[in-house]
Amino acid sequence: MLDIAETRPLTLADVTIRLAERTLLAVSAKVMPGEVLTIMGPSGSGKSALLAFAGGFLDPAFDAGGRLLIGEEDVTDIPANRRHAGILFQDPLLFPHLSIGGNIVFAIPPSIKGRKARHALAERALDEVGLGGFFDRDPETLSGGQKARVALQRVLVSAPHFLLLDEPFSKLDATLRQQVRELVFSRAKAAGLPAILVTHDSADAEAAGGRVLRIGEEEKP
């Protein structure tokens, strides 16, 4: 769908996240293009903090160490809006003031110029997930599964360098979860993007098919 400009691995080099002098997690991993690294752990284990660290919006209450690399480029100190992190949260979080198509156009990089070209690209992205002709509709009129698909397409058109998936399937019902999960993973793979998935559902980890890191469990007796 998009020209995949660069597919470089994502490296977490000796990343540690601490809260009030307590080390929540310490991770070192290299995530290859098209691979999904799954982080599993109970709530409070710091797995969402790891995503926030990678996305560049970690709460200052946390103390983070280590480096984040895309390919050879160190992006640890680069602000969130220049990291090109594609993020999917638990909720689709479509912008309620924009149309469905407006949501997609908003995410298209400025390098694609011209109203027509951007519009057409958004139409195509919607078409790919069976939502052709939905461009002008209100996001609120969509079902949960449809919203999830729009959110996925919105992230993909933004030409991200990597994906951060923060339990993006946990609020969908069982059958829908299956479909959306397959869609997300297949498209991430097709786009050749390294992805970090945070979840506490082992079915997610299985479907992701990559390595699984378990955190926050060794402290238990």
Added chain:
Amino acid sequence: MARPIRTGSRGLTTNTLLALILGLPILAGIAGVILPAFGYLPALGGLRVTLGHFAELAGQPHILRSSLTGLAAGLATTCAAVAIVGTFLAGFAGMPAFSRIQHLVSPLLAVPHAAAAFALAFLVAPSGFLVRLVSPELTGFMRPPQWLLPNDPLAVSMVAGLITKEVPFLFLIALAALPQLPLRQARQLTAALGYGRLSGFLISVWPALYRQIRLAVFAVLVYSVSVVDVAIILGPQLPATLPVRIAQWADDHDLGARFLASAAALLQLAIVLAAVTAWLVIERIGRFVLARLTHSGRRLRNDGVPRFVSAVAMAACAAVIFLGIATLGVWSVAGLWPFPDAWPTKLTSQIWLRTLPQLWPALRTTITLALTSASLALLSAVLLLHRNGRRRENGTGHRLLYLPLLLPEISFVFGLQILIVAAGLKPAFGSVLAVHFLFVLPYVLLSLAAPWRELDPRFERIAAGFGKSALQTLLTVRLPLLFRACLIAFAVGFSVSVGLYLPTLLIGAGRLTTIATEAVALSSGGDRRVIGVYALVQASLPFLAFLVASLAPQLLFRNRRAMRT
């Protein structure tokens, strides 16, 4: 060790900036009364430091009585408002009917003080609507009785007028604080232990709630002790309360009276300090009584009467304002309306047709001032909140906002007027606008801060992931999502500006008149029908602003369901 770059590390913190915006004019204003109070004001020929102006002040007739009446009225207002709001929350917070009362009380906040005071005056005056309603059937009055009402020497009607406006204010502030407290659990726990609703709430929730609304309570106290417009309309005359007399001296054509007024403004500052001290003592007594109650273990289950009384008092505040404004409306279209008829013999549009042309210039100034000051305040609020960035709970900033509300406006605004005169400046739109901004900004910030904080941060994180700059995110994500909240904050600012009497009077110095200054000027000996027109216009301006604020999202986001509520 690498740390993520923090965006907030710029030279001036937002709080410093806010302290400068709000604090500098206040300090300047206070200095502007201290110097002339001791005789030093070269621009007006005062070159010698002297205590003579204080001696002159002490020699004014009934000065002690003027001072004490204002002090007592302010304390009485604050005690009553806190008691009514506290008891009502204790009795009814969390109950199903509660949210409906919230909707009833919210619009009361938008009614300007002067309009509310006129509403009460038109109801309780000897020839007012309430007496007419029961005359002559119950009272036998064929002529208005000779009561000194409003303007009774004990300031009872003034206190009543202040309570009707301060109760909604404290109530809404408390409502904003309530969700942060574990109300439901406390209710269940104390009920299980056999406590009555009132005593259970007072023991378990009230101390924490009071801490949250304490600054607002002090703002109510300072405002009530120093109020001018309500005191002119409802308060005692001969002698009037001290703030009213200061306003008269400040308005005197003999510029020398400014020295006397400055000395009096300092006295007023001392009176406010005395009121605050008295309130601190009252707080201690309250804490002591509450501690005794807690330790005694008394359950006080039979609390039906105080709960009922508080509900009646809340309803009365709403009823007085709504019924009073309706009465204002009837007067403004009344032809002949002899006592004791409850309804005019004839309705006429004559008064409106006659009054509107003379009201128009003041109305235009009022609207221009309100639109400009509210726009500037909204813009500043957005910039300040944006600058504040990710930093969350901000106690100091929140407290700073109360700065202009915790000092008597008669003292520091009058000082600003003196400085303007001393600098040789003529009263002009710009200076009046600046002082309106000073009072409008805190309310706009208070109104916008909560929705700003509560917006889901993930929207902006997604936008940042798309490579949007902070400014782009502000303009294309945050502000559209907060469109409704911004409009409401704007309407709040607009209403505050429309209601500002004293700052407009003092800084405008008679050259710049608004509906507020005109209406209050009419109150002594003015035609009731004309007052009705002015007060009704003043009361309807905020309602129009809130109407626009609630309708605009409906129209602009016709096709976006989530944006309309």
